[in-house]
Amino acid sequence: xxxxxxxxxxxxxxxxxxxxxxxxxxxxxxxxxxxxxxxxxxxxxxxxxxxxxxxxxxxxxxxxxxxxxxxxxxxxxxxxxxxxxxxxxxxxxxxxxxxxxxxxxxxxxxxxxxxxxxxxxxxxxxxxxxxxxxxxxxxxxxxxxxxxxxxxxxxxxxxxxxxxxxxxxxxxxxxxxxxxxxx
Amino acid sequence: xxxxxxxxxxxxxxxxxxxxxxxxxxxxxxxxxxxxxxxxxxxxxxxxxxxxxxxxxxxxxxxxxxxxxxxxxxxxxxxxxxxxxxxxxxxxxxxxxxxxxxxxxxxxxxxxxxxxxxxxxxxxxxxxxxxxxxxxxxxxxxxxxxxxxxxxxxxxxxxxxxxxx
Numbered sequence: 001x002x003x004x005x006x007x008x009x010x011x012x013x014x015x016x017x018x019x020x021x022x023x024x025x026x027x028x029x030x031x032x033x034x035x036x037x038x039x040x041x042x043x044x045x046x047x048x049x050x051x052x053x054x055x056x057x058x059x060x061x062x063x064x065x066x067x068x069x070x071x072x073x074x075x076x077x078x079x080x081x082x083x084x085x086x087x088x089x090x091x092x093x094x095x096x097x098x099x100x101x102x103x104x105x106x107x108x109x110x111x112x113x114x115x116x117x118x119x120x121x122x123x124x125x126x127x128x129x130x131x132x133x134x135x136x137x138x139x140x141x142x143x144x145x146x147x148x149x150x151x152x153x154x155x156x157x158x159x160x161x162x163x164x165x166x167x168x169x170x171x172x173x174x175x176x177x178x179x180x181x182x183x
Numbered sequence: 184x185x186x187x188x189x190x191x192x193x194x195x196x197x198x199x200x201x202x203x204x205x206x207x208x209x210x211x212x213x214x215x216x217x218x219x220x221x222x223x224x225x226x227x228x229x230x231x232x233x234x235x236x237x238x239x240x241x242x243x244x245x246x247x248x249x250x251x252x253x254x255x256x257x258x259x260x261x262x263x264x265x266x267x268x269x270x271x272x273x274x275x276x277x278x279x280x281x282x283x284x285x286x287x288x289x290x291x292x293x294x295x296x297x298x299x300x301x302x303x304x305x306x307x308x309x310x311x312x313x314x315x316x317x318x319x320x321x322x323x324x325x326x327x328x329x330x331x332x333x334x335x336x337x338x339x340x341x342x343x344x345x346x347x348x
Contacts, residue, residue, distance in 0.1 A: 035251065042280060044317075078284035079244065083263055084326060089319075091244075091284020098319055109317060111280050125252050127277035 004152060011149040014142050021123075021139045028124040031117055041118050042111040047071070049106055053088075056101045064090055068097070071108065221288055224260030224267050231338050234293045241267070241289050241340065242348065245282045247323040253277035255303065258287060263326050268303060268339040275342045286348040291340040302337065 031040035051067045053059045059067075065077045068090070076093035082101075083089045090097040092108075099106030126133050151160045151168065160168070224243040227234070243258030246266060256278040259266045269289050271277050296302050331337050 039250065046317075081263070083322070085322070094281055096283060096319060107319075109319065121252075122277070125277070127252060127254070127271070129276050130273055133273065 004155075007149040008153055011146055011153060015146050018139065018142050018146055021136075022143060024120045024123055025143075028117065028120040031114075031121060032124065041114060041121055043114055045108075045110040045112065047108040047110070049108065051099065051104045051106060053099065053101055053104055059088065059101065064088075068092065071097075072110075075108070075110075219290075224258050224265055227267065227293070228260070228265065228338075231293065231336070235295050235338070237293060238343070239291065239293050239340070241291075242286060243267070243289075245278070245285050245287055247320075247327065248278045248280050248283055250280070250320065253279055256282065256287075257323075257327055258289065264330050264333075266327060266330055268327075269342050269345075270339060271345075272342050275345050278345070282347065288346045288348055289340060289342055290344040290346075291342040294339055294341055296337040296339060301339070302331075303339070 028040075034040065049071055051071065053067060054063055059080075061077065061080065064080055068075045068077055075095075078091040078093060080088060080090040086101070088099040088101045088106075090099065092110075094112065095108060095110040097106055097108045122128060123132070123136070126136050151164060154160070154164070157163060219238070219240045221240040221242045222230075224241060227239065227241050241258065243260060243266075245256050246259040246263055247257040249255045253271065254277060255268055255270050257266045257268055269278075269287075269291065272291075294301065
């Protein structure tokens with residue numbers, strides 16, 4: 001049948017084409033599934049310290065910069081303010097520091113992008129603007145096409161009619177059960 | 184097949200160029216003929232009732248970025264109790280966590296929260312699962328939620344453009 005031959009060709013070639021985005025969606029999907037277990041975009045480094053702030057509550061920007069330099073020379077000061085709890089909140093490049101000005105005890109949260117995964121997550125969430133929105137729509141259509149054409153590729157006892165439909169039904173039933181139980 | 188790929192790529196490029204032009208034109212056409220005055224968050228709230236549904240330019244320090252994809256951020260004014268939500272929308276895309284503490288100039292439409300769909304309780308992020316938010320994030324959520332509860336009217340901005348100052 002010519003249609004089957006066409007589907008086989010398209011499935012093969014579009015399948016090669018869509019491998020990259022399938023891996024992106026799959027890997028970033030795993031990370032985003034676990035977004036309540038860990039931050040999928042950033043590795044967060046937490047440092048606890050005890051510093052001596054001469055100015056305490058009225059510490060100047062320079063005094064805070066000096067303290068940050070002592071803490072980590074790579075840390076870059078942005079700005080600071082006293083929050084509602086009376087804690088000194090310092091914004092730094094890629095993070096923030098919270099200090100009790102009276103005791104000098106504080107915590108620094110430093111963010112580092114997860115290389116590759118940060119970009120993958122951005123692609124998955126489609127937060128790169130309008131052009132990517134439509135491009136990723138196209139990619140999704142291709143992925144659906146590859147999936148559906150995969151059903152009709154094989155003839156015979158391992159084809160969809162005899163063998164494949166069991167697996168296909170199972171693949172639909174599992175998410176369906178979760179849908180019915182939890183939605 | 185190769186022809187199909189070539190034509191698709193060509194279409195993508197043409198569409199992309201056309202789209203970029205359209206975005207630049209939109210940005211240009213959205214720019215007022217006279218340069219809009221950038222308001223602080225405090226000034227914005229003083230005149231908010233007159234500015235609802237109008238395009239505004241506001242500057243402020245980013246005090247919180249939504250950790251679930253950066254779809255919104257909160258700009259603070261003279262203190263953290265005076266803050267306003269900015270939705271990134273399609274044009275801005277997302278705010279990165281690295282913007283925390285940075286001064287941003289946001290161009291957008293000021294909106295009043297009228298429906299539940301428009302409201303946003305940042306504390307709801309972690310209530311759905313085994314949330315592991317840091318104490319600082321939880322504190323930011325508390326401050327924002329308290330500010331919203333105390334306000335007679337809650338406003339937010341639908342972002343069009345963001346510029347780091």
